Amino acid sequence: MKLAVFVSDYRMTVDTLERLKPEKMGIILVQNGVYHASVKENGNASSILDSSADLYALKEDLETRGIDPANVDSKVKVVTFGDVVDLMFNDYEKTAWL
Amino acid sequence: MATTKLGFIVQRPGYKSENPKLALTHAIASQSVEIYLDDDDEVTCDVAFVGEGVLNCIKDQKALDNYQFNSTESHVKMGLLCDLNIFICREDLEKYGMSESDIVLNAEEMGGDMDVKVVPYEEITKMMEEMKHLLFF
Amino acid sequence: MGKLTIGCFASLVGSTNLDFAVKLAGAALDKGHKVDLWVSGNGTMLSLQEQRAFKDYSYLEKPVKELMEKGLNVTACEACAEARGYHDSNTLEGVKRFSMDWYLGSTFDADRVLHIGGE
Numbered sequence: 001m002k003l004a005v006f007v008s009d010y011r012m013t014v015d016t017l018e019r020l021k022p023e024k025m026g027i028i029l030v031q032n033g034v035y036h037a038s039v040k041e042n043g044n045a046s047s048i049l050d051s052s053a054d055l056y057a058l059k060e061d062l063e064t065r066g067i068d069p070a071n072v073d074s075k076v077k078v079v080t081f082g083d084v085v086d087l088m089f090n091d092y093e094k095t096a097w098l
Numbered sequence: 099m100a101t102t103k104l105g106f107i108v109q110r111p112g113y114k115s116e117n118p119k120l121a122l123t124h125a126i127a128s129q130s131v132e133i134y135l136d137d138d139d140e141v142t143c144d145v146a147f148v149g150e151g152v153l154n155c156i157k158d159q160k161a162l163d164n165y166q167f168n169s170t171e172s173h174v175k176m177g178l179l180c181d182l183n184i185f186i187c188r189e190d191l192e193k194y195g196m197s198e199s200d201i202v203l204n205a206e207e208m209g210g211d212m213d214v215k216v217v218p219y220e221e222i223t224k225m226m227e228e229m230k231h232l233l234f235f
Numbered sequence: 236m237g238k239l240t241i242g243c244f245a246s247l248v249g250s251t252n253l254d255f256a257v258k259l260a261g262a263a264l265d266k267g268h269k270v271d272l273w274v275s276g277n278g279t280m281l282s283l284q285e286q287r288a289f290k291d292y293s294y295l296e297k298p299v300k301e302l303m304e305k306g307l308n309v310t311a312c313e314a315c316a317e318a319r320g321y322h323d324s325n326t327l328e329g330v331k332r333f334s335m336d337w338y339l340g341s342t343f344d345a346d347r348v349l350h351i352g353g354e
Contacts, residue, residue: 001227006349008252014109014149016234021223031251060258081262088347089237089268095349096107096234102343117352120244120276120315127335134340141339231342233242233350 004092007033007048016098017048025053026092028084029076034061037072049075054091058084099138104128105229106143107222108151112170113161118154121145121235122173129180144229145177146185146222151235152194155186155201155214175205178212185225186216236267237346242338245354246277248292252351253281257295257302259349264305271345273338275312277354279319282311284327296327303329310337 003022008031017027027048029037036046037057049055055076062069062078069078079087088095106125112118125143132140147155159169177184186201204213215221226232241260245252253274260270274281286296303309313332316322326332342348 003232006351008255016107016109016149019148019219030255081258082266084259085239085263085266085268088239088349094229094232095347096232097349097351098234100343104339104342104348115354116276117244117354120352124275124335124338128339129336130334131336131339131343134337135343139343141343143339231345231348231350233348233352235350235352 001094002092004028004088004095005053006030006095006097007036008097009033010035010039012098014098016096020096024092025051026087027051027053027055028079028087029055029057030061032065034058034065034067037062037076038067045073049073056084056087099140101139102141102231103229104141104143105226105232106145107226107232107234108145108147108154109149109234111150111153117235118151118170119168119173121233122170122177124233125182126173126177126180128182144183144185144225146187146225147190148187148219148222149190152186152190152196152201156196157200157202171202174202174214175208175210178205178214179208179210181212183225184212184214185222186214187219187222188216189219191216236269238269238271238344239263240271240273240338240341240345240348242273242275242348242350242352243278243281244274244276244352247280247283247286247295250354251293252354253278253295254293256351257298260307261298261302264302264307269306269308271308271310271341273310273312273341275315275335275338279311279316279321282309282316282326282330282332283321284325299327300329310341312338
């Protein structure tokens with residue numbers, strides 16, 4: 001299974017993400033999920049960035065929250081809504097919104 | 099004939115949010131979806147309760163008495179009456195100190211012959227692999 | 236080109252999930268995909284006409300109308316709408332209202348489904 005997971009929260013209220021084990025996973029950080037791409041809590045980056053999944057963050061949602069897309073973690077690729085559509089159709093088969 | 103399989107994954111408890119109930123009512127709607135499809139085509143829905151979502155399956159819910167609306171339990175039973183595959187994660191039940199004696203298991207009193215399937219999370223992963231689309235609630 | 240079905244259960248005001256859904260729908264339409272948008276639960280608020288555009292609240296009537304002109308298919312859950320006092324008479328022109336099986340029917344031939352629930 002090739003799964004694109006939309007992470008829309010900073011503080012996750014479910015543990016689904018760490019339990020998903022697809023053959024290929026992309027994590028698309030959107031809405032408050034984009035904080036995972038840049039915020040360091042007590043000096044530590046988000047554990048999501050340790051994932052082996054491909055990591056993306058939505059440019060519009062970074063900018064909306066005052067985060068410069070140029071300053072996100074180097075593991076995270078900044079994408080537009082159009083890029084998200086292409087990822088969904090070309091790189092993954094299923095989606096999950098968490 | 100073609101079949102599209104949908105997997106409904108319920109991860110949160112109900113009542114504060116209507117989402118678990120909407121998961122079940124949408125899955126039950128697979129019973130009437132043929133009006134939008136060609137002959138012999140179908141959409142099937144499996145439902146899995148995981149994480150805190152298993153709390154939706156505690157039996158003897160009194161929502162109708164206290165709030166005058168149908169309980170999530172009654173929707174689980176309706177799903178069984180409609181022959182939906184309903185999975186409940188065994189590890190998550192155990193995590194919350196529950197066993198099969200604490201949850202809705204079937205809809206026998208309504209004439210149903212399907213039982214919920216209390217299974218290891220691994221089985222739910224397999225179900226998700228088999229589905230064409232996943233809907234997380 | 237493919238078909239994308241988006242389901243969104245979050246309200247127009249109080250969350251930006253619907254804003255996300257509408258922007259994603261627009262991006263998919265721009266790329267030539269067919270897009271169905273199903274709104275259910277609190278998401279049915281999107282189907283209301285005469286939304287007022289205050290700067291402190293999400294406002295989607297205008298963008299949704301523009302996207303419907305480009306082919307966006309918007310359908311609201313009729314029972315969820317009626318339960319909230321949203322009737323045919325105050326439904327945004329072009330938005331359809333059906334029962335929940337419509338959403339499942341839309342997924343039948345969808346290449347991708349994004350279900351935005353969990354509020």
